Amino acid sequence: MNGRCISQEHLGDTGFSYTLSLINGKYKMTILYTLMEFGVVRFNEMKKYIGRISYKTLSATLKELEADQLVHREEYPQIPPKVEYWLTERGKSLMPLLDGMCEWGEKNRLPTV
Template sequence: MIEESKNADAQAKLTPFDYTLSLIGGKWRMKIMYQLASGQVMRYGELKRQLPAITHKMLSFQLKDLESCGIVKREEFPQVPPKVEYSLTPRGRSLMPILEGMCRWGVENQ
């Protein structure tokens, strides 16, 4: 509980630019979001196949972190074998124009 309070305080002190970067920054976050945006709902194995260079540990960590930020929705189905699906939340989808703009810029300037 104390750790959550510290995290909330740290988030509150960020500029809007820094806050946005804290959500989408890093090597894998945008790639994961981009895959989820193009595939709607995906299972873990599908994501891993689309991002072969990412380790299982890093993919799990990033998915959990994106879920805690409200960017990714994780839906677990009670069945055997277990089935888990990932998708972008409305909040996550609202970030897609930013990622698409970055892609367009890359195409135009590469």
């Protein structure tokens, strides 16, 4: 035994909890994975790729990822407006985690009935 007592521990103080706070959300990991796969992606391309996500939810989620410095947003002053998104270096550093999750899913996927 290492002398630690679970009643004195707090999950919120762990690196696990911090990482989860950055990627927790219905579409965050999907958006990050999309940017990993396709590099620079425009807003409407992202919407089409993900499918069942509202424009409002996609916009809000991208803003959260940008605030957490995982995604970069570049707006070009032209008509029609052009906005592109890509992973920052900080965002790219999460990719081994997402790759591991993908590999685990491929290996452990239960057969569909």
